Amino acid sequence: xxxxxxxxxxxxxxxxxxxxxxxxxxxxxxxxxxxxxxxxxxxxxxxxxxxxxxxxxxxxxxxxxxxxxxxxxxxxxxxxxxxxxxxxxxxxxxxxxxxxxxxxxxxxxxxxxxxxxxxxxxxxxxxxxxxxxxx
Numbered sequence: 630x631x632x633x634x635x636x637x638x639x640x641x642x643x644x645x646x647x648x649x650x651x652x653x654x655x656x657x658x659x660x661x662x663x664x665x666x667x668x669x670x671x672x673x674x675x676x677x678x679x680x681x682x683x684x685x686x687x688x689x690x691x692x693x694x695x696x697x698x699x700x701x702x703x704x705x706x707x708x709x710x711x712x713x714x715x716x717x718x719x720x721x722x723x724x725x726x727x728x729x730x731x732x733x734x735x736x737x738x739x740x741x742x743x744x745x746x747x748x749x750x751x752x753x754x755x756x757x758x759x760x761x762x763x764x
Contacts, residue, residue: 659685664710666742667722667730671761673747679758683742686760690741693731702727730762737763 659678663685666672674682689708695701706723714725734741745759 660708660710663689663708664712664722666760666762667709667726668712668714671759673757673759675750676746676756676758679744679760682760683744687739687741689726690731690734691739693727694735698727734763 659681662672662674662678662682666682666686667689672682685708689705692701692705702723705726709723709726712722714720714722720728730741741763742760743763745761747757747759749755750757
């Protein structure tokens with residue numbers, strides 16, 4: 630007799646359906662990738678993910694330009710992971726964003742990142758993009 634009723638439930642037939650790649654998982658992946666972009670300066674992702682990475686990275690740089698620095702730092706800290714960016718100074722990713730990247734972009738009115746198309750990924754043939762900060 631086929632299993633019916635609730636999904637993702639252990640029963641006679643085992644787990645009926647695999648859990649989907651949810652919105653919360655996607656947002657957490659996005660937080661990780663944007664934090665890596667802040668720390669390393671560039672990151673390789675698929676073209677679809679690059680759109681969201683660029684959107685969030687530009688939003689964070691815009692926060693660094695606000696006059697109310699403490700509130701902007703709190704808003705950015707809610708998104709950026711607390712990872713050490715520089716071993717020597719002990720600065721984390723948020724400090725690097727506000728101390729290095731933000732002041733470098735203060736004269737620009739948007740377009741803080743750029744993307745370069747690379748080869749397609751071997752396996753699923755997804756287009757891969759290199760996302761970097763604008764000099």
